[in-house]
Amino acid sequence: MAGGPGTRLWPLSRKDRPKQLLRLIGGRSLLREAFDRLRPILPPEDIYVVALADHAAAIAAELPELPRGNIIGEPMPRDTAAAIALSAALLHRRNAETIMGVFTADHLIRPAERFAQIVRRGYEAAAEHAEALVTFGVRPTEPHTGMGYVQRGEAIGPGLWRVKSFREKPDLTAARQYVAAGDCYWNSGMFVWRTRTILAQISRHLPATHAAATRLAAAWDMPEGPSLAAGLYATLQKISIDYAVMEKAEQVLVLEMPVEWLDVGSWTALPAALGRDARGDTRAAPRTIAIGGGGNILVSESDHLIATIGVNDLVVIHSPDATLICRKDQAQQIKDLVAELEKQYGERYS
């Protein structure tokens, strides 16, 4: 899954250039990282990317090894339930025995070897437990209210448990309890399941989406596919797979994934992903120079120089047509800024 607008990574992330394509990690994009993470497990022809159709050309350029037909282009953003329903329906038509993994392109995951090892075990678990939805659980490091929490129950294998409860985005009190409990994981947003099984669950909990996805998959390669897609997709409920299915499904398993798992969805997440230099600055910019100050996050994808004198705890992002200077502790206001931008300048900078 490589959808999502990435507004919190403005001004690098734009409507026509999603965050997954930003080359923030040593000059590599998150999409490239995600693709390469899966390559030890899967050949390119078994990897599919579901994303906005508008981004298909950029994705193809970023992943030349990926067969062009493996990019599943959504006409518009409709959250993860729709993206997963469409993908599952398409894969299921090609082979009704498919075991399908769902992986996000928003995170840095280290070490890659351990990720591959756990994902392999996920495929094995989904093969063995045909009716189960297998999710990967990451140990929570803080009571984050933006996450989904998975409470494990009965152990059924090494690092594998039945899920007792699944709670998306709890309040802070609940999140603290989950973290303290010791038997809870963050839902990583990554799953493995038979296409048959997830489609049955979607059919039960989100029947309109299931019907649309099935109809769309049948017409996908036909001339009327694109116009049908645009019409049908617009009617779909915008809801995540977590709310729509995972919270309600009965047979959910959780496989512990003991990796470093970093959401790179906001600028303030970069220091954890990229580290800090001697003055405490985090730099994803080939050319910087500083006198005094520190604790800044400095980003440019080009050799545009960022020079700082005496400034502390700022986010400074250079893009070809816009520069953002933001206090680190006010970075959550970037969304408001982008909304305001559209009022003032239309789509010019968004």
Place this chain on the structure above:
Amino acid sequence: MAGGPGTRLWPLSRKDRPKQLLRLIGGRSLLREAFDRLRPILPPEDIYVVALADHAAAIAAELPELPRGNIIGEPMPRDTAAAIALSAALLHRRNAETIMGVFTADHLIRPAERFAQIVRRGYEAAAEHAEALVTFGVRPTEPHTGMGYVQRGEAIGPGLWRVKSFREKPDLTAARQYVAAGDCYWNSGMFVWRTRTILAQISRHLPATHAAATRLAAAWDMPEGPSLAAGLYATLQKISIDYAVMEKAEQVLVLEMPVEWLDVGSWTALPAALGRDARGDTRAAPRTIAIGGGGNILVSESDHLIATIGVNDLVVIHSPDATLICRKDQAQQIKDLVAELEKQYGERYS
């Protein structure tokens, strides 16, 4: 005079693009402002620009009305004594009765009408007092140690005095005394004199520069001119006309120039020149957007957007290949930064 490197206005000002050509004042350059200030008094063919030869093409482009031969190109920077000696020698060869005004292009001067009125009186004073060097004095507003101070003596006309003493860049104690005294002006760096008179003074106080300027003026339009200029200019003492001549000359007059006179030689001078918006920001950028914060100086010559969230008292300058983010109270360190830049990146950004 439109020389000077303008390091304090980095990253907009560069070796190949001096501060006089920056379009900071409502999209107009300081050079254009200076030229237009003189136009009510002088026709274009009587206006000369002395500047680095390397900048001649850019100056010609900025002032298309100026005859191309009126750009006096210096092979290298040698401070104001050399620039004035060369200009005076050239003008003197063309007409030995010339009265020459010297005007800087570093300042904003308002209102332009009063400037023109006082300059006219300067020319009259120089015509009447053939042996005098006439300087324009501006009322000091603070005990600035980077200025020259002119103490007036005997009054010899409306707003016109003999100069009792001339003191370039005093220490703070002396500067305070000059400001408190009430009979002192800042030397504006603008003068009027007969070419005959200033050349005699240069000959007396800076004989080598006088000899070189005379020799150069004679060869200026000849084929060997440029190579002679390069060789001779390199040998000249780098000294200002203030130290070399004005402090020592006996017949100096000062004409009070009651104008608003703003040095636009550093970023922190911009608020006085351009004003502040409702949040206290000073903007010389067509496209800005802000949430919270204020008291910033935001500059871009292009439609590159500068977006700020919650930041206060910063200097943010966008140029095509470098961005500066600097605390306002540390802007004097820009020179150090440029020096450090050259160590790290050579001439790439300087």
